[in-house]
Amino acid sequence: DTAVSQTPKYLVTQMGNDKSIKCEQNLGHDTMYWYKQDSKKFLKIMFSYNNKELIINETVPNRFSPKSPDKAHLNLHINSLELGDSAVYFCASSQGGVVGYTFGSGTRLTVV
Amino acid sequence: GQQLNQSPQSMFIQEGEDVSMNCTSSSIFNTWLWYKQDPGEGPVLLIALYKAGELTSNGRLTAQFGITRKDSFLNISASIPSDVGIYFCAGQLDDYKLSFGAGTTVTVRA
Numbered sequence: 001d002t003a004v005s006q007t008p009k010y011l012v013t014q015m016g017n018d019k020s021i022k023c024e025q026n027l028g029h030d031t032m033y034w035y036k037q038d039s040k041k042f043l044k045i046m047f048s049y050n051n052k053e054l055i056i057n058e059t060v061p062n063r064f065s066p067k068s069p070d071k072a073h074l075n076l077h078i079n080s081l082e083l084g085d086s087a088v089y090f091c092a093s094s095q096g097g098v099v100g101y102t103f104g105s106g107t108r109l110t111v112v
Numbered sequence: 113g114q115q116l117n118q119s120p121q122s123m124f125i126q127e128g129e130d131v132s133m134n135c136t137s138s139s140i141f142n143t144w145l146w147y148k149q150d151p152g153e154g155p156v157l158l159i160a161l162y163k164a165g166e167l168t169s170n171g172r173l174t175a176q177f178g179i180t181r182k183d184s185f186l187n188i189s190a191s192i193p194s195d196v197g198i199y200f201c202a203g204q205l206d207d208y209k210l211s212f213g214a215g216t217t218v219t220v221r222a
Contacts, residue, residue, distance in 0.1 A: 033208075040214065041149075041198055041214065041215045042214050042215075043212040044212075045209055045210065048208050048209070050208070055208060056207075056208060090154050090155075092154070094208070096208075097204075097206070097207060097208040099157075099162075099204055100157050100160055101157070101210065102157075103154030103155050103156070104154050105152065105154050106152070106154050
């Protein structure tokens with residue numbers, strides 16, 4: 001049973017396209033996150049939702065829009081993709097702000 | 113969020129060696145965590161530290177929460193080949209955000 005699952009695992013797309021990454025967790029957690037890992041492996045938070053409410057919104061271009069239809073799902077939609085958006089995107093979940101996020105296995109996005 | 117200074121950036125291990133890495137911050141944290149990331153996977157939590165001065169072990173791993181609350185270290189004793197990967201420190205205040213270090217890449221010395 002996968003705790004935090006992301007789809008797709010790999011995504012290759014052309015500049016200017018719009019794409020979505022989906023995330024689902026079956027841990028019963030109430031908080032979900034999107035993190036971006038750049039080519040130097042640095043992990044930076046993008047968004048967080050607690051019970052479907054946006055609670056963290058870091059300095060991220062407006063082209064990135066998260067959506068949480070329920071507390072088990074957090075999707076990330078990206079408009080007008082740019083070369084610099086190429087990275088690995090990780091979804092994670094936790095119960096409240098309690099430490100010990102559980103991460104998904106990542107989506108490697110390559111924009112060509 | 114704040115960026116943590118993690119060192120060394122990379123290290124080579126020989127099976128059986130003890131290895132050490134550390135993390136410092138200009139700000140205090142209430143919680144320090146250590147994660148490991150294997151290729152193609154997400155980070156997995158190894159150890160969480162909740163109190164200044166706390167020393168916690170998890171098998172061959174030992175981590176400490178610095179007294180100043182601005183640093184932490186992780187030791188791996190008697191390293192084995194499956195210890196290779198990227199180790200991240202992370203700090204948390206009272207909010208939901210984790211601030212990560214840049215990682216220490218551990219590889220096996222040929």
